[in-house]
Amino acid sequence: MKYFEPTDTTALTEAFPNLPFSLHHRFTGNPLLTLPKLAELVRELPRDRIEYNSGKASISQNPDTTPTVDLDPEDIVRKIETAGAWMVLKHVEQHPAYGKLIEDALLEVAHTRGYDSLKDAGFEDIRGFIFVSSAESTTPFHADSDENFFFQIHGDKFFHVYDNRDRSIASEEALEEVVVKHRNIPYEARFDAKCTTYNLKPGDGVFVPYQWPHWVRTAGSYSISLSLTWKSEDVRRRNDISTMNSMLRSIGIPQNPPGVNPALDTAKLAVFRTAAGAVEPLRRSEGMRRVIRRLAFGRNANYYYRDGAKKAPDAKAS
Incomplete structure (x- = not known):
């Protein structure tokens, strides 16, 4: 079909x-x-x-x-x-x-x-x-x-x-x-x-x-x-870096958009994905998804x- x-x-x-x-x-x-x-x-x-x-x-x-x-x-x-x-x-x-x-x-x-x-x-x-x-x-x-x-x-x-x-x-x-x-x-x-x-x-x-x-x-x-x-992998990368940028900016650290500093982007990506990997099993529960969204x-x-x-x-x- x-x-x-x-x-x-x-x-x-x-x-x-x-x-x-x-x-x-x-x-x-x-x-x-x-x-x-x-x-x-x-x-x-x-x-x-x-x-x-x-x-x-x-x-x-x-x-x-x-x-x-x-x-x-x-x-x-x-x-x-x-x-x-x-x-x-x-x-x-x-x-x-x-x-x-x-x-x-x-x-x-x-x-x-x-x-x-x-x-x-x-x-x-x-x-x-x-x-x-x-x-x-x-x-x-x-x-x-x-x-x-x-x-x-x-x-x-x-x-x-x-x-x-x-x-x-x-x-x-x-x-x-x-x-x-x-x-x-x-x-x-x-x-x-x-x-x-x-x-x-x-x-x-x-x-x-x-x-x-x-x-x-x-x-x-x-x-x-x-x-x-x-x-796509490019989209996932940009989204993950953007999330990390938002978290850092929320504690007073200015950030450049994805792509301005590729080396720093790579470091941010590694930190974020390590943390996200640890949290991901918790997201199977609706209640935990609600808690995680509120905290983040x-x-x-x-x-x-x-x-x-x-x-x-x-x-x-x-």
């Missing part, structure tokens, strides 16, 4: 992984990506793998004041047509059926690019995310610390991607915070001069390069979307659990 291909057949060899491009896919109609199956998946996922809030967020939403909805996760899926909500199910690759779907699709890309395996193709730390949103819901302006194939399954979405190669849209400091704190970044209307908008219908998709800012809005129907992400990133790190904390505003998001 051919899961997906770029609209431009040369994109996987010429644009990938540095530039965005549009896709066509065949995930639409897959039973795993329907509301009944997603309601079952919600019941099986750990609570910190489910994030949701009101869909009436603004484009430049402060994550600390994101409005929520007074529903539990399963109710949101079952009532998504009227819930006025936005939801993401994280790490769905850990479920065997979804994990196989994700690996098979990315292996197809690896073969197209001339590689025999996911590892050879540079697909590491593979993850899957499923988005379930009510009509006219906004995903605020943000960047992601991974590379991303995004597929629209049900409903229409307007996907706005911004050129960040010149760093005029998001500073190095803002992108570091994407890695270690929250994905949202400040938005200004002047950024729109460097925006490409993809009008995604079921069967459409887009590739989003590492840390290219974007915001998304659903149209007049509820939406289901699938995101397949991974981190502060009191707002466990925002996933803010159920019903803030009512949504009456006005539509801009």
Whole structure:
């Protein structure tokens, strides 16, 4: 089965992984990506793998004041047509059926690019995310610390991607915070001069390069979307150095962005990965993940659990 291909057949060899491009896919109609199956998946996922809030967020939403909805996760899926909500199910690759779907699709890309395996193709730390949103819901302006194939399954979405190669849209400091704190970044209307908008219908998709800012809005129907992400070794290295930089800066030691001092970067990387390796076994427990996030990133790190904390505003998001 051919899961997906770029609209431009040369994109996987010429644009990938540095530039965005549009896709066509065949995930639409897959039973795993329907509301009944997603309601079952919600019941099986750990609570910190489910994030949701009101869909009436603004484009430049402060994550600390994101409005929520007074529903539990399963109710949101079952009532998504009227819930006025936005939801993401994280790490769905850990479920065997979804994990196989994700690996098979990315292996197809690896073969197209001339590689025999996911590892050879540079697909590491593979993850899957499923988005379930009510009509006219906004995903605020943000960047992601991974590379991303995004597929629209049900409903229409307007996907706005911004050129960040010149760093005029998001500073190095803002992108570091994407890695270690929250994905949202400040938005200004002047950024729109460097925006490409993809009008995604079921069967459409887009590739989003590492840390290219974007915001998304659903149209007049509820939406289901699938995101397949991974981190190449270069991306993992940059993220780990950024995390180490943030920790050192928090105790008053100024830091240069990754790449300015390669020798120092290598030393930081060795220290960080040694420490992370010792902590990793603890992360298998949801309770320990919560403790570790709080210690590493502060009191707002466990925002996933803010159920019903803030009512949504009456006005539509801009």
